[in-house]
Amino acid sequence: MISYRQMEARDLARVLDWAAEEGWNPGHGDAAAFHAADPGGFFLAEEDGAPVAAISVVNHGADFAFLGLYLCRPSHRGLGIGFDLWTHALARAGGRTVGLDGVPAQQENYARSGFVLAGGTARSGGQVQGAVHEAVRSARPAELPAFVAAEGMASGVVKPDYLGRWLRGDDTRVTLVAEAPLGFGFATVRQCREGAKIGPLLAETVETAEALIRHAATLYPGPVFLDVPERSAPLAELCGRLGLAEGFRTARMYRGRPVIQTADIFAVTSLELG
Secondary structure, X not given: OEEXXXXXXXXXXXXXXXXXXXXXXXXXXXXHHHHHHOOOOXXXXXXXXXXXXXXXXXXXXXXXXXXXXXXXXXXXXXXOHHHHHHHHHHHHHOOOEEEEEEOHHHHHHHHOOOXXXXXXXXXXXXXXXXXXXXXXXXXXXXXXXXXXXXXXXXXXXXXXXXXXXXXXXXOOEEEEEEOOOOOOEEEEEEEEOOOEEEEEEEEOOHHXXXXXXXXXXXXXXXXXXXXXXXXXXXXXXXHHHOOOEEEEEEEEEEEOOOXXXXXOOEEOOOOOOO
């Protein structure tokens, strides 16, 4: 018998293990940051008490939600369990606009639920020659609210609970900030199952973005990865010059009013929560 329930924090850690098996390479500290965004926004489908599918529909505010972590165990695919969980979880968004970053092969399925293609995101990754920059340092706690606001202006949605926890430093992540003579910029780098991911990244100039990326590459061993929207062509070109190879792509889709990204040099925080 299939039943649905909201995840607890320990459930989310298990689901991120599933995501790692699917090649999404989550960060070591992502579970706590995700859960802080909206503790009631994570759902499981269980068969006789055993989890078999998962999804998140996180309400970032009164007008916007984001759908992610849509996973079904291989043994239970093709049985309608995932779609039933999808329908159950989407109800939590109410009348909000809902965004998602999904694999392009599923676009038609998402369109049946009212989602419309608005763009795409490419993951770029590889080894970067790291370089400590004297004008790049760790962010101070008092600066983080301004970065939450700046990310919201760049991405089109202010997400205070999510970004407020995400940007805080801990054993697995650091938020970097650029100072003069570099232009304005900041980036969070977090240790992942493989290497590290940089996101969000917001920079005034390409030179600022390069300094942040090279400095970030000195913090954790292995390759670095960024999720770069189509709108961020200067950042995509920089990734190419740094030797980062494009991996998989996702389709950004919205049910409701599309959200407009305003920044040219911007990497998304995560594909799971936007």
